[in-house]
Every structure is written in structure tokens, then in C-alpha cells.
Amino acid sequence: MADRSSYRYFGFRQKREDDTINIEREKSEGDRIRINRNLPKFEASHSLIDAIFEDEKYKGERWWVNKFSAIESALKVALDFDHLAIKVNMSKAGGILADFPKIINGEDYLELNEFIGAKYEKPTFKSICNFTDGIQFIKDNKVKGLSSGQQLFSYIAINVVGAIREHSLIVIDEPELFLHPTLEIEFISLLKVILKPFKSKAILATHSLAVVREVPSKCVHIFRNEGYGLEIVPPPFETFGGSVQRISSYVFGDKSVSKPFDEWVELQMNENPDAEKLISDLGDEINEELTMKILSLGRKHSGR
Incomplete structure (x- = not known):
């Protein structure tokens, strides 16, 4: 029975x-x-x-x-x-x-x-x-x-x-749909505490950077279908505590997706390739990575 x-x-x-x-x-x-x-x-x-x-x-x-x-x-x-x-x-x-x-x-x-x-x-x-x-x-x-x-x-x-229970398998579908990133991290921490003593495992289907960054790369499996059938591949770098940008680019493939802000910066540099002025205009709204991108675009559009 x-x-x-x-x-x-x-x-x-x-x-x-x-x-x-x-x-x-x-x-x-x-x-x-x-x-x-x-x-x-x-x-x-x-x-x-x-x-x-x-x-x-x-x-x-x-x-x-x-x-x-x-x-x-x-x-x-x-x-x-x-x-x-x-x-x-x-x-x-x-x-x-x-x-x-x-x-x-x-x-x-x-x-x-x-x-x-x-x-x-x-x-x-x-x-x-x-x-x-x-x-x-x-x-x-x-x-x-x-x-x-x-x-x-x-x-x-x-x-x-x-x-x-002992030898349980926990399956969770996209916890990020209802959890704030901070709560996602706390939930992963809870799983780490409870899974090992109960000799259990968890499978999370996710598109969350926060979740992927909290687990080692050996636990991350990327499902891809680029027209030749489904592939399951591991990331070629350590995801635990890794670079958010690198995880976003490789694990979730957003390098192939257009980013509205990048397009806006490109448009600004096309109209006026003065990188220093654009950086000054953006003020505190800009980070180091975007500063480097604008400087690079400035050199490109100014012909240097």
C-alpha cells in the first residue's frame, strides 16, 4: 500500500x-x-x-x-x-x-x-x-x-x-516570485541548516541572482536549448559569493539581452561623445562599472 x-x-x-x-x-x-x-x-x-x-x-x-x-x-x-x-x-x-x-x-x-x-x-x-x-x-x-x-x-x-524527514527531496519553484532578495538568502541559509542532518536535498528552479550566489557552482545546473536540444551545463567559475555581473551574464544569459540603460548611454554618446560631461551629469547615480563603460564609449566615439 x-x-x-x-x-x-x-x-x-x-x-x-x-x-x-x-x-x-x-x-x-x-x-x-x-x-x-x-x-x-x-x-x-x-x-x-x-x-x-x-x-x-x-x-x-x-x-x-x-x-x-x-x-x-x-x-x-x-x-x-x-x-x-x-x-x-x-x-x-x-x-x-x-x-x-x-x-x-x-x-x-x-x-x-x-x-x-x-x-x-x-x-x-x-x-x-x-x-x-x-x-x-x-x-x-x-x-x-x-x-x-x-x-x-x-x-x-x-x-x-x-x-x-530523513532522505527528503524538497522541490521549490521560483521562490523569488514572492520573496524579497534578503528573504531569499535567509531561506537558503535555513535550507543549509536543515538539509545535512536530515540527509536530504533540495531542488530550486530559479532565475534569482541572490539564490545562485549563495550556493557553490557544483550545485548550479544551467538548462539551455540553443536549437540543438537541451543541454545541462555547470558554470565554469565559482558562484558562491561570486560576481553578480558574471553570474547574470553567464548563468542567465543576459549578455544577449538588450539593456535599456546601456542603449540610452550609447544614444547619449552618439549625440555628444563627451564622456566626462555625461559622468558629471549622472552624478551619484553612476557606479564604477558604468563609469568605465562610458569612458570606453567616449574613446570609441571620439575616434581615440
């Missing part, structure tokens, strides 16, 4: 019924596919609670990486907060929570920490949690608002770490 837990999908598409969250529907190849914008938040809530109880179960294993600490540390580097919390239903809780709840903005929130796994049974604890509202970030005893990019970063970080 197939192990249904061996594959986990985290995203906005959902097939099964779930009346606890609002959904929009669309048809795809005869199947009813649900687009649920709240699903990553809902799943991340479960993933974080599961991680806390896994930490308690495997804390005696030398190789085990504390998932809750890894998640919290990664999130705290990227987001400014004091602690993570989840809303709880006090009418269901009875007296099991003792003095854990904190009242924030008139709501009952439970501060999440690594000791919860030792204090409660997981089914009992989950039964009082409000997973629909998601994990909350608390700063100065208030719920902290996050941008959409920060929210998605938190969801993917929590879901990936929560779901990882």
Missing part, C-alpha cells in the same frame, strides 16, 4: 473538502481544483505544532536538529518579533493551559515554545488551537503585521522544516 505521507504539497491548490476556510474553485482537466489563499497559513500552523511534538519525541537522538529552534531562529533573522503564538479556544481548553495564555488585543493567544511537547498530548493540544488564523508574530505584546512577502516566507520556512 502506498505511503500517502511520503509526498507533501504546500501551495494554494487543494482538492479535498474543507469547510473551515473560504475557497474559490476552478475546473482543470475535469477535476475540481480549489484555490485556497489561506491554505499555506493553515498548513504552516499545523506544521509548527507538529515540529514541536517531533522535537520532544526525538530530542534524545544526537543527529536530530530541533525543528522549532531552527524555524524560530530563521524567522527572527528576517522578521523582528519576540515570540510566536497561536490563537486558542479557551472554551474548549478547560484548565489544561494553566497560566500559558496571554491576552493580546482581546484575543486568547498561546505563546509557542519547545516545552509544550512535554506538557501536553498532541491531539489534546491541537483540539484547542485555531489553525485558520495561522501563526501569529508577537512584538511588545502586540500582534505584528507582516507584508505579503514576509507572510509567504514564514509559511514556506515553517512548512518545509515541519515536513522534512
